[in-house]
Amino acid sequence: MPIRRKAAIAVVVGSPLLFMALTATPARAHGSLDKPVSRVLACYQEGPEHPASAACRAAVAVGGTQALYDWNAVRLGDAGGRSRQIIPDGKLCSAGVDEFKGLDLARADWPATPMSGGPFTFSYKATAAHKGTFELYITKDGYDPTKPLKWSDLEDQPFATATNPPLSEGSYTFSGNVPRRTGRHLIYSVWQRSDSPEAFYTCSDVVFGGGKQGGAAPAASAPSDRQLAAGAARSSMKDMPGMRPAANRPVPNGSAAEPRGTSLAETGSSGGTTALGLGGAAAVAVGCVVVLTGARRRAAGRNRS
Known part of the structure; x- marks a missing residue:
């Protein structure tokens, strides 16, 4: 699969989770x-x-x-x-x-x-x-x-x-x-x-x-x-x-x-939900980086060979 396509998939999958985590707010207004x-x-x-x-x-x-x-x-x-x-x-x-x-x-x-x-x-x-x-x-x-x-x-x-x-x-x-x-x-x-x-x-x-x-x-x-x-x-x-x-x-x-x-x-969401969301978003972000890095290395290896 081309690098750009893999990157696009990673961004599409990760962005909603990251957005939800960053916009979550504690349920504490009383x-x-x-x-x-x-x-x-x-x-x-x-x-x-x-x-x-x-x-x-x-x-x-x-x-x-x-x-x-x-x-x-x-x-x-x-x-x-x-x-x-x-x-x-x-x-x-x-x-x-x-x-x-x-x-x-x-x-x-x-x-x-x-x-x-x-x-x-x-x-x-x-x-x-x-x-x-x-x-x-x-x-x-x-x-x-x-x-x-x-x-x-x-x-x-x-x-x-x-x-x-x-x-x-x-x-x-x-x-x-x-x-x-x-x-x-x-x-x-x-x-x-x-x-x-x-x-x-x-x-x-x-x-x-x-x-x-x-x-x-x-x-x-x-x-x-x-x-x-x-x-x-x-x-x-x-x-x-x-x-x-x-x-x-x-x-x-x-x-x-x-x-x-x-x-x-x-x-709004609870503080626990916020923490879980941020943790999940971080994992997704790390996964995106891993996918992109691995794809680039494989591409570079093919070019050298």
Whole structure:
């Protein structure tokens, strides 16, 4: 076979594998708002197995403890900027994902963060850095926390927006001016990735001074990094910094499911897949060189003879 033909075959065979390996990315883009703290993080801080507040105990009774261990996974892999179209009313806090349905409970006693109108620095706990835009919405005047949260309960436009904010010590930080409110309200965040259709969602309960408070509720607190690390082994997210991959486990409804985060369509390939891909691509590249070198040597030998 002519040298050029052998080289062409080697390149055709090797190029796709090399391309896939070089473009593979770890499945590690996850997080949740921790200032003001989201419902899922506030309940995690209380202890997934035995939450202290009535609202968090009710959420676990409905959705199970796994939802709290998977605090950074309230997401949709195919959102693509269509959050309002694909998340039904009444399911905004869970993003319509069954595992997190306990977060949708309409109650006036969710642990809440004291809030006032004006400048505020927000913090978003992230387990990986990715490009994207954060949008924060607040509930309108007259919001009733005892009714299921609907899109129409939120202002039409975000009051704070940040694209690719700085990431420091595991958290994104950005500023915004919080609208003036009284009583109990809710801040809803959408983190839409720009390198993937995947988006993440949080509900943060807040209480402004004055007005109707909507019932007694404990103050919300964010978990420490030590607390998050202590529960990392129970997370079903794979390839997270500080987290070990979890084996397949039953989802709350009892049906078998893969660990969240393993779908390439949702979050990209895992770090292990990347390593394997790069190793395979390297082997292919070496094989191409061997084929070309051997063919050239045989050709040179024939020419000398």
